[in-house]
Amino acid sequence: MQTQQMIRSRITRILMCTLLVGLLPTLISQQVVAADFPTKPVTLVVPFAAGGGLDVTARIIGERLKDELGQPVVIMNRPGAGSSVGARVVAAAPADGHTLFFTSGSAFAFANLLVPNFELNIKDFAPVAAVASNPAVIVASTKVQVKSLAELAGYANSGEINFCSTGSGGLNHLQLEMFRNVVKTKTSKNYNVTHVPYNGLAPALIGIRDGSVQACMLPYTALVKNLNGKELRVLAVQSKARLPWLPDVPTAGQLGYPEMDGNDSFVNIAAPKGTPEPVIAKLEIALQKTMQDVNVRKKLEELEVQTLFMNSRETTKWLEDEVRKFSAIIRESGLSTK
Numbered sequence: 369m370q371t372q373q374m375i376r377s378r379i380t381r382i383l384m385c386t387l388l389v390g391l392l393p394t395l396i397s398q399q400v401v402a403a404d405f406p407t408k409p410v411t412l413v414v415p416f417a418a419g420g421g422l423d424v425t426a427r428i429i430g431e432r433l434k435d436e437l438g439q440p441v442v443i444m445n446r447p448g449a450g451s452s453v454g455a456r457v458v459a460a461a462p463a464d465g466h467t468l469f470f471t472s473g474s475a476f477a478f479a480n481l482l483v484p485n486f487e488l489n490i491k492d493f494a495p496v497a498a499v500a501s502n503p504a505v506i507v508a509s510t511k512v513q514v515k516s517l518a519e520l521a522g523y524a525n526s527g528e529i530n531f532c533s534t535g536s537g538g539l540n541h542l543q544l545e546m547f548r549n550v551v552k553t554k555t556s557k558n559y560n561v562t563h564v565p566y567n568g569l570a571p572a573l574i575g576i577r578d579g580s581v582q583a584c585m586l587p588y589t590a591l592v593k594n595l596n597g598k599e600l601r602v603l604a605v606q607s608k609a610r611l612p613w614l615p616d617v618p619t620a621g622q623l624g625y626p627e628m629d630g631n632d633s634f635v636n637i638a639a640p641k642g643t644p645e646p647v648i649a650k651l652e653i654a655l656q657k658t659m660q661d662v663n664v665r666k667k668l669e670e671l672e673v674q675t676l677f678m679n680s681r682e683t684t685k686w687l688e689d690e691v692r693k694f695s696a697i698i699r700e701s702g703l704s705t706k
Contacts, residue, residue, distance in 0.1 A: 405465055405647050409440040412470040412637075415454025416534065417447045417568035421589030425500060425635060425673055426470045429655075432664045436654035443470075447567035451538055452479040452486050459492050463642035465651055469493065472502045472587060473539035473633035474690035481695060481704045482537035490687055493638040496648055497655045498678040498686065500635040500668065503588040504543055504606040506620065506628075510599060512582045517603050517623045520583055521551045521559070528560045532572050532581040536565035537703075539633050540585040542694050543606065545701040547585070550627045576600050587633070588614075589671060606631035613672045634676075636683050652680050 410433075414426050423445060430441035446454040454469060455476040461467035469476065477490040508514040514523050523529065533540035541563060548559040564581050566572040569589060575581040577599050586592055588605065593613060596602050604620040605611050606628050620628035637655065639648060658664055659677045668675050678686065698704050 405650055406437050406439045408466055409442050410434075410437055410465070411442045411444050411467045413444045413446055413454045413458050413467065414470050415446055415448070415451035415476070416472075417570055418445045420534075420569035421502070421587060421671070421673070422470070422472045422635065423568075424671060425668065428664060428667045428671075429470075429499060429658055432658045432661050433654060436657050437651075447535070449479070449483050449486075449535070449537060451475045451535065452483045452488070455479060455488055455493075456486075458638070459488050459640055461640050463494075463640040463644075465639055465643050465647040467640065468496065468651070469638045470635070471638075472635050474636075474687050474694065475535075475538045475542075476638075477687050477691050478695050478698065479537055481698045484705050490691055492641045494641055494643045494648055495680050495683040495687060496637040496639055496651050497680060498634040498636040498676065498683045499655060499659050501674040501676055502633045502635055503611055503674070504540065504631045504633065505586055505588045505592060505602050505614075505617075506547070506583070506604045506606065507576070507586055507592065507600045507602050508583045509576050509579065509581065510597075510601060511579055514583070514603070515601065517620065517625060520603060521555065524551075524559050524561050524583075528562060529583060530564045530581040531561040532564040532566055532575050532584040532586075534565075534569055534572055534586065535567055536563070538565075539631075539694075540587065541565060542697050543585045543628070543631055545703065546631075546697050547625070547628060549697070549700060550625055554624075573599075589673070593672060604628070634678065634683070634686060635673075636678075636687070648680055 412426050412430055414423050416422050426443050430443055434441040446457050451471055458467055458469040480486050480489045508520055514520045531544055533544055551559040566575060572584055602614060602617050604623055605617055606620050608629050610619060656677050659675055665675050
């Protein structure tokens with residue numbers, strides 16, 4: 369018996385050594401790639417229009433990130449189809465860390481359920497980090513007599529209204545579908561709204577200004593604050609706690625809609641699947657140092673962006689949880705193309 373155990377142990381050692389010898393060239397190659405990375409400008413692909421909150425955030429972070437990486441950081445705006453246009457650009461790029469997806473929320477991870485002929489999912493990306501929190505708000509135009517969340521629900525039930533988001537299939541659209549389901553459950557009536565998608569925050573705010581839409585699910589940014597009380601009213605925040613910048617605005621839960629709380633999205637960065645782990649680690653460190661920079665934090669805080677840092681593992685866990693939650697909303701709302 370002892371002899372058999374010794375033989376099995378020797379065979380195991382031989383197999384392990386063989387495996388390590390086989391992996392050694394790959395490991396060495398990845399370390400060499402990481403040591404040289406980056407060898408050219410790094411592109412941050414933003415899946416929303418220029419001028420919106422995410423675009424400005426990317427430019428502030430990119431300006432400092434270039435110092436950590438030693439290469440220019442270029443912002444590429446590719447809006448459309450709930451961030452799937454930008455996701456396709458990144459997924460098709462070489463897996464070398466030079467093209468990164470800079471997005472707010474998790475829509476790219478479940479867009480395959482919403483966008484016809486779109487097969488990408490979370491497994492097609494390598495999450496790098498999350499760098500900021502983007503609270504969501506529910507707003508109404510001052511051109512309609514809606515001053516509370518309850519009034520918004522009642523207003524829609526009495527007649528159809530246009531309700532906008534920052535993109536079809538995006539996080540704000542799914543928050544709208546969540547709200548529609550919640551209102552229907554509470555009132556036993558259909559929530560009669562027409563979804564009007566815009567490619568980003570800036571175009572959505574134009575829709576509010578010109579009266580094209582009467583209410584919106586939007587990410588909170590300084591742009592929204594600057595319009596509060598003028599073209600729009602912020603009725604509720606979809607966070608677990610009130611925002612320090614809007615202390616008088618209650619959470620949705622405080623207004624009787626607890627299902628809508630906890631819908632903050634994280635500004636996160638992902639690389640194409642197959643990007644070497646040492647490159648991911650180098651990017652993660654560079655982003656962490658960038659987010660520790662006092663000037664970066666100050667600039668973002670002036671825009672009322674909540675800065676944070678989550679590493680690759682933490683960001684992956686959050687994305688997986690988001691996929692489970694919103695995949696259920698997609699199917700319950702009949703939005704799935706699958």
